[in-house]
Amino acid sequence: MKQVTQNFRLLGEQVLDIEKKAIEGLYQYLDDNFDAACQTLFNCKGRVIVTGMGKSGHIGGKIAATLASTGTPAFFVHPGEASHGDLGMVAAQDVVIAISNSGETAEVLNIIPVIKRLGVPLISMTGKPGSTLARLADTHVCIAVEQEACPLGLAPTASTTATLVMGDAMAVALLNARGFTADDFALSHPGGSLGKRLLLRLHDVMHTGERVPVIPADAIISDALLEMSRKGLGMTAIVDENQRLAGIFTDGDLRRILDNRIDVHKTPIAEVMTRSCITANEDMLAAEALKLMQDRKINGLIITNDDGQPCGAMNMHDLLQAGVL
Known part of the structure; x- marks a missing residue:
């Protein structure tokens, strides 16, 4: 077996330092736009549809799952599939959260005209406040980071971490605003030991x-x-x-x-x-x-x-x- 001389621990620490800095940088984006996004989600009478492509889509799926389990009905729609029929899941009382670090993801931008035509409120989460998606959205939540943890600057790392954390911030803010309780949480988690601990009397x-x-x-x-x-x-x-x-x-x-x-x-x-x-x-x-x-x-x-x-x-x-x- 070939001996590897890299210091994996040091490299790991560097990644954590970069991602920690990215999270700390989010404080500046907890602004009026964040308040407006949360208020829109709080007022939603339908469901929250989260969409995003690639790694942003994976993070979007987690954000939708967190929202759904904490009192805000939500699900994820793949933007590619949305262009081929899945946009039929979106109704007038819903809210859409579109995620794209660049704000220029073609698959996401392609479905924006239909969302606009339906009159559905659009919240964007991007790292580029001047991007097309940010400008088209009713509310833009910034998730910009100084650098990715990937040394090539190619693989989404710090940016996806920042997106996930901002999504958690929204979900927990809504949880508290709704007065969501442990009993409410248990109703959406009936399976496994968690549900048993919260539900069984x-x-x-x-x-x-x-x-x-x-x-x-x-x-x-x-x-x-x-x-x-x-x-x-x-x-x-x-x-x-x-x-x-x-x-x-x-x-x-x-x-x-x-x-x-x-x-x-x-x-x-x-x-x-x-x-x-x-x-x-x-x-x-x-x-x-x-x-x-x-x-x-x-x-x-x-x-x-x-x-x-x-x-x-x-x-x-x-x-x-x-x-x-």
Whole structure:
């Protein structure tokens, strides 16, 4: 294998320095045009269509995805395909964001007359405020950089980074303006662990009805062991005559009484149960329940209703199966 003498780390640092400078240079473009662009997007009654060619198109796809996942309905349209029918996706209530570092990309400019004819607001993002695209747009957001990280000055690098960051700035500004919440975010991310952490509540994962381990307060320890064995959750709730939670008995409690040689066939459960037990409400987020259990170093939870009666039960294994853990 040929030995390479280049200092890759130094070259990497140079790229990061250039791109960092490009991002810092964006502060000057957070101006009235940026405000106007955000206001136009905020007022949009339809969808935001993002378009761009080549590397600008790749960045445009990411910007559209970020907007869509943060409360601003958006999608990407390839400008080449737009000229062959995809412009039919654009409606009068929409807004178009056109991205081109040079502002002279032919495929993008070719679709501008149709956008203008539809009366759709056009926001351009270019590195050339005097370019054709910038002049044709209703609002121009500048993304100019001093230099590309590519030493040849050919491959879009710092300019695409700047475009992506400016797109993120718009998306997050809109997110805050709309009062977009974590629950809203979860609705557009139902799949995977993120959606599960944000959407699942205890009523979605807990055991209910006959699957909840419960014994009366006048039972003995052996009754508790049988109930724990039948329900398989490593615990059982103990209830009083009004079916309200009086305490809990767990595998940990069992180990302690065995160490103390307590007779499980004669001793009332009320003498050994844990009275001040940790409970939860069925509307609690599963992620919150996970944190509660981890903080208190417990493996299970009894879920109670407003009257203090057990209505559900769950343990760490249930959270694991649901994908929360």
